[in-house]
Amino acid sequence: MEQWRRRFLARSTAAVLLPWLGSGLVLPGRVLAAEWQRNAFTSRQVAEALKAYGTPTPQEVRDILIQAPEIAENGGKVDVEITVNVPGARSLAVFADRNPFPMCLSLDFAPNVQPYARMQLKLAESTRLRAVVKAADGKAYVAFREIKVTLGGCAA
Numbered sequence: 172m173e174q175w176r177r178r179f180l181a182r183s184t185a186a187v188l189l190p191w192l193g194s195g196l197v198l199p200g201r202v203l204a205a206e207w208q209r210n211a212f213t214s215r216q217v218a219e220a221l222k223a224y225g226t227p228t229p230q231e232v233r234d235i236l237i238q239a240p241e242i243a244e245n246g247g248k249v250d251v252e253i254t255v256n257v258p259g260a261r262s263l264a265v266f267a268d269r270n271p272f273p274m275c276l277s278l279d280f281a282p283n284v285q286p287y288a289r290m291q292l293k294l295a296e297s298t299r300l301r302a303v304v305k306a307a308d309g310k311a312y313v314a315f316r317e318i319k320v321t322l323g324g325c326a327a
Contacts, residue, residue: 231313252290
């Protein structure tokens with residue numbers, strides 16, 4: 172019964188959409204994704220990655236909360252949770268100072284949203300983690316967290 176229902180739904184959806192697509196009345200839209208920041212993600216030094224990201228000298232604040240283990244048993248999978256209380260925060264980037272490629276991730280947030288991210292990072296060795304936030308007014312803010320890794324996760 173379940174398989175019949177799935178087949179019916181798939182075929183009926185295709186039967187409805189194919190004529191519209193074929194006639195050109197319904198066209199797939201442009202993918203709305205952020206542009207990949209190649210220079211920031213491929214930089215081998217933290218200072219270069221910060222500069223390529225557009226935040227060479229962020230101001231340190233306490234409004235960025237980084238929750239991560241003080242000691243990570245395996246650098247291949249380190250759970251990190253970041254909550255941003257900076258007013259007007261629009262983007263978040265995470266950098267691991269001693270990784271072969273320091274920039275770990277970059278996220279953009281819609282206006283009027285409480286930025287929050289939970290991720291699993293791969294850390295090469297014990298390192299200082301930086302969470303960099305860009306605000307709508309163009310200012311950049313940073314918070315730090317030291318993480319000791321007992322078993323490395325990245326190969327250089």
